[in-house]
Amino acid sequence: MQYTLNINGKKHTVDVDADTPLLWVLRDAADLKGTKFGCGIGLCGACTVHVDGEAVHSCRMRVSSVGESAITTIEGIGATPVGAKLQKAWLEIDVPQCGYCQAGQIMTAAALLARNKAPTDAEIEGAMDGNLCRCATYLRIRDAIKQAARETLGAAAAPKGA
């Protein structure tokens, strides 16, 4: 089956089975390998992408149900203000160890900050607890989300043109 997907603002036409999970469409048909396979059944968050701004596990979403929705992946998240702030915080705090989970972490964090500009510790836990980091970089993930939140708020609060 042919599907035309809207990924990171670009149209990608792919020819895959209707039941193919979005994860494998992204990785193997659209050649966007930033989205990672960890468990295949919604338990690790490594495959997190945004579908119309919502964080979803791409391993559990069939390509046939994507339709016209706007998909954002780690390759495109830097184009959003929140995504750019998160990437910067991730770099400054030097979050990753092996790095394999980090695309999923950033995508989940970006969805969180997009709907909640100043999450509490409990809200960060609530949003991020489904994203496993086997290297346990959690302390830095937490710090980086807070730093990005502060910077996003700071930017919003700053007078225009300053």
Next chain:
Amino acid sequence: MLQETVMRQPSRRTFLKVSAAAGGGMLISFSLPGIADAAGGKSATLNAYVRIAPDDIVTIMAKNPEIGQGVKTMLPMLIAEELDVDWSQVRSKQADLDTDLYEGQFAGGSMATPLNWEPMRRVGAATRQMLVTAAAKTWKVSESECETASGQVHHKPSGRTLTYGALASAAAKLPVPDLNSVKLKDPKDFKIIGHSTRGVDVPAIVTGKPLFGIDTDVPGMLYAVFQKCPVFGGRVVSANLEVIKKLPGVKHAFLVGAGEKLSFMAEGAMQQNGLSSGVAIVADSWWRADKARRKLEVKWDEGPTAQQSSEGFAKQAAALGPKTPAKILRNDGDAAGALKTAAHVVEAAYSYPFIAHATLEPMNCTAHVQGDKAELWAPSQNPESGRKLVAQTLGLDEKNVLVHMTRIGGGFGRRLMNDYMVEAAYISKVAGAPVKLVWDRTDDIQHDFYRPAGWHFFKGGVDADGRVVAWQQHFVTFGSNGKFASSAGLDPRAFPAGRVPNLSYGATMMESGVPTGPLRAPGDNALAFVFQSFIDELAHAAGKDPLQFQIDLLGKSEMLPGNGAGFNTGRVRGVLEKVREISGWGKRRLPARSGLGVAVYYSHLGYTAEVVEVAVAANGFVQINKVWVACDVGSQIINPIAAENMAQGAVLDGFGAALNQKITIRNGRVVEENFDGFEPLRLSQAAPVEVHFVKTDNSPTGLGEPPLPPAIPALCNAIFAATGRRIRSLPIDPALLKAG
């Protein structure tokens, strides 16, 4: 253990080569034999490969696999420091496996720092020396008037300056200085070492660039899944291949039936043999291969271990525990006699389960076998042994097997084994095409080389003054023909041996079909739990402060026999005293059902003491509030920002094992299938970990493993302080900790 195996390898090559680089500049490849390493005074041979280009960019090949330990950043830092360039000029590039050029291309045993600390700096210093010589010749001045900084040579008296890029071609023609006599910097002048340097791959990671083994793409590549027998050592008899071959996208389906049973791996062995038996499915996409797999019907010959179970092992161990050990590992004085006269005697049985590595990137490998040649893209911690396994199994010459090393999504020791490499190569050969093999999570959890389960039966005695006078320990473990299984041994020198006058260590081995292997801090990740918990039990029996009791047990500061150069009781004392200070041990009042626990361990040449603060809820839920870590890995923390991350991760990794993890064997196979049954630590379980490095006058050593072992007993000892309940079995069962 790993580091010993590696260091015993004789040096194979001696060379230092400087040549003109294609496109200008200077290419430096080195082999530095005979420089004593920090670990054991044995000689090690290390290599580096540096290119200085005319545009002043310094490219340093990172020869070791990057598993998240930061080696791709750390090794170039060592060279760049002595070369005296700015870090912004440096590019770190992943090398391929090339045993003609490099040695020690592995990631394991926390060995990258001790093996490379001095040699890599000598590489930088010698190169710098040649650039100075080239500048002095160009200007016809004395070398002693020339200085270097930021990748430039300056001639102070005349105010002239040349960049390394401009000098490199001339330097490439000079004779090479004697490596052992080049001058190294005074550590107080370090500009890169000891300064936080962010991971070189982080920009690529946060933007989703393909870096990992699983991201490999080769033109014409097919995708494979491989169904192995769920029972270890079982073999395929037949399968519905004709059905599978007709499914959409399936290109090949075949039995890998001739497969040999994975042979028993003894302690210290780093390579398995052969190829597991199973069914391979090759398709035009991984999804289609995986979908076809769900239609697979296989008849297995499950082999002789299909009745084994965790429960059965535990029963067998419980029966063996009270008996005389089959093997005496150590016998000092008369432990049985001393127990009779001790003022307090404690008897305790400890146990811990099998656990899996569960790296987040599943096992995978891309292989292209063509005729007598093979090319592989492998996320392996031990690619050299992987190449050997592939060559042997496929009947190829090792020289014809090219291995590209990729970034690795977690190692923890799992990828020291290369079963996925040989599977990919075999499947590619049969399919006659490049093939990417990707395991699913169930393959990963059910076909690991597990941290072995173990059972320890203790009797200990303290005298009226609180001194440990008797220690009897019977370790029931796995092994065959008197040999411990991989990572299932006990070093007879293990502390408190040498400090307890009447001490016996004995072991009895059970046969098992479950493959075992090294997992982060192999051996120690389990032994620290039992040793350090039992010492805590003795402290409480003696009515002593547990931390002071540990210090008293150490006795005078000296070297005791142990791994590497030995076990330094003074360094143990140093980290205990530091952790006492930073945690406010003995000085703080805690609420009811809260407590502090302490533990200390010597692992992989590093010394770490930890204090954990817990609060245990009435329902038994264990909340870790805070962890203090005092760690002595020598005189220098090469990259502080990465070191802290790694130490925190190691501690939290220990908590994940203690709180969440067990692998259950039933009917000869693993019960758990995914992250619901086998759970890594989650963000909500991650307590703040405060890390202090105690700098001592010792050559720097590695950090990937040392902070893990004490985390588990410090946590369990804290639970005892909070509740009066002793955790003697892992994972921690909250039901045992309910109030009342």
